Ligand SMILES: O=C(O)CCC(=O)C(=O)O
């Protein structure tokens with residue numbers, strides 16, 4: 001008998017009905033839920049309906065059209081930053097293809113992306129990608145504010161937010177062919193501050209639970225998003241929040257489309273706030289440049305490490 005995959009027990013946090021203004025009582029209780037979930041699992045499912053069903057359909061429709069372009073066109077999506085552009089036809093992960101929109105919460109960013117494929121512009125695509133990224137970035141900002149307030153480090157929050165930039169990664173996984181491995185993406189943690197993942201219809205994302213089991217994340221509602229801590233968040237919180245190990249396994253033949261909104265930091269040295277260092281939590285990380293960290297991760301030394309953030313700036 002084959003083993004039945006365990007389904008997600010991740011906390012589900014509702015960001016819809018409540019008015020999340022700083023003075024409301026639900027802001028505080030939601031903040032506590034968020035921090036508890038992040039400390040326990042490194043991630044949670046957010047129910048967030050600011051991205052309308054229509055926008056959900058339109059962005060995934062646009063993603064499908066982009067992946068239908070010929071490979072020689074898709075490879076024009078390049079970047080100076082590692083893994084920020086087109087990824088595809090990689091021998092070890094043949095099911096995966098990805099396109100990256102850098103600075104996706106700015107008009108310049110999305111236009112730079114669309115102009116690669118449509119030199120005269122593609123207003124519809126730019127507008128879609130921009131609206132989606134801005135709305136999901138708002139969720140990220142809300143979560144960061146909640147974490148900062150709960151930890152009493154609001155002053156750090158403003159400088160982090162001021163140095164944050166977003167990469168919207170569009171992802172497509174095809175089903176495996178006969179005798180082909182069904183791994184869509186190998187186990188990893190994200191090199192981000194925070195990532196917000198979203199998918200269209202087909203499941204496949206798995207998270208490694210504390211007991212060592214891989215748990216399938218059931219994300220079938222269009223208003224469900226996974227909010228996931230990245231490596232940078234672990235260093236900033238002095239190890240209180242750990243990024244979860246996750247992977248993608250394709251169980252059927254249906255193509256899977258997903259979106260990752262990655263929050264990165266640039267032009268800021270990350271330092272553990274002194275409020276987060278005490279006898280119980282001795283300082284674990286040296287100040288570091290989170291942008292250089294991305295380059296470290298793809299260096300020979302970085303690739304060899306089994307915990308890149310600790311190798312890079314751990315004490
Ligand atoms: O496709 C997914 O659901 C996850 C993607 C992911 O983990 C990544 O892009 O880092």
Ligand SMILES: [Fe+2]
Pocket residue numbers: 188189190246
């Ligand atoms: Fe990831």
